[in-house]
Amino acid sequence: MPVHKKQDTTSTSSTSTPSSSSQHQVQQSFHQQLREHIRDATRVVMEEIMREELTEFLGAEWGECTAERKGYRNGSYTRDLATSRNGWFKERCRLQTVLCNNDVLYGILNYARKPISLLSLNPYLSRKAKQMPNKARVALTVLDLETSIAFYTTLLNFELVESQLDVGIASLRASDGELLLLTLPHQTDLRGLLDEPRQVFKPGDTLDFFIDTFETQHARLVEDGLTDMRVEENERGERKLLVTDPNGYHFAFVIPVKRSPEAMITAYAGLSDDIAAALDGLTEADLDLERAPNEWSIRQIIHHLALSTSLSLMSIETVLVNPGSIFVRPPHDQEKWVEVLDYKHRPIGTSLALISAVQAHITQLLRYVPKSWDHSIVRKFTTEDEGHTATLSDMITIQIEHTTAHLDEIRQTRKIHHR
Secondary structure (H helix, E strand, C coil): CCCCCCCCCCCCCCCHHHHHHHHHHHHHHHHHHHHHHHHHHHHHHHHHHHHHHHHHHHCCCCCCCCCCCCCCCCCCCCCCCCCCHHHHHHHHHHHHHHHCCCHHHHHHHHHHCCCCCHHHHCHHHHHHHHCCCCCCCEEEECCCHHHHHHHHHHCCCCEEEEEECCCCEEEEECCCCCEEEEECCCCCCCCCCCCCCCEEECCCCEEEEECCCCHHHHHHHHHCCCCCEEEEECCCCCEEEEEECCCCCEEEEEECCCCCHHHHHHHHHCHHHHHHHHHCCCCCHHHHCECCCCCCEHHHHHHHHHHHHHHHHHHHHHHHHCCCCEEECCCCCHHHHHHHCCCCCCCCHHHHHHHHHHHHHHHHHHHHCCCCCCCEEEEECCCCCCCEEEEHHHHHHHHHHHHHHHHHHHHHHHHHCCC
16 A cells, blocks of 8 residues: 555664664764854854955965055054964864865865955955955967967966956956956857957967066067067157067057147147048048958048047046046947947048048147146046046157058058059
């Protein structure tokens, strides 16, 4: 006959019940101790990790007095927590004795000791504490992650922020403070990994980094035996250290030309003439020439310059009128604008007129509102973005360098196609 689900179908003697109950109690006691050890191990490890990250962020050890950090970690109080050096060390030793005899717990501790960031615990807190973007805005597709990390950290002196070799991504901080995301080719959708405005480079592209000097870096690269590099100086007196990495990327470490305010106004005012000279003699068909497949054509470059020039107007007027304010400009997907606004086919006449008008307007402002070169604003892409400080001098310099860099591309395109 069917057996009721709650009916005991096993014949047991009265002597076996106490034994089973005793075994159950032992198991419960063991599991309770196991849970306590796991909690203790997790607590100690997390305290250690947080202590290390706070030390790095504050620039001071426990109890250390520094000129930059006063009132906190300045040795003016005692610590009785488990994270004090003696208490923490004794607790760690006690746990290690337990863990060495338990493979599961030992594995948990070793896993927890892997590099970890406060960002993974509380993204908002970590971003605010470190005053840096949550994610990179620039991504590089690399052929081999470990080789690329070694090249960038050893030879270019970039800082490794985080790596996930099993996933195929890594984050580095470049010499100018910019976060870079390295990804393997199978990572095709990077929207969730990058903050806006996103920019994804591919092998063969050039990345510019503006620095004060590269003499020491150049000497070190020569000493390390790197041969795929060169130093250039253009007609504007701008010096560049060009380094090619194992993936085919070209890193240009640029020392910008130092200009006086009057020289800066002259250079900016002459950009429209420089554009006209770069286009002189080209036919309508010539405007569709490219330096290489999938690169922007001359036509697309002109439309892009019209966009960047017009976008600069409001921030320049803001720093003149309201220095010290916050300027939020929503990010834009550069390639989407190129496609949707049909940069590929539109005539360039209106874009050239826009560039000329905006540059003439800004040139007039620079002459009529003098002594503003050191005034600054905080530029952001979103209200939650930490932003960065930019002076009027920075903004005009960027416009000059950005335009001349694209004009160099137009000249290279003409040279390649013998135009």
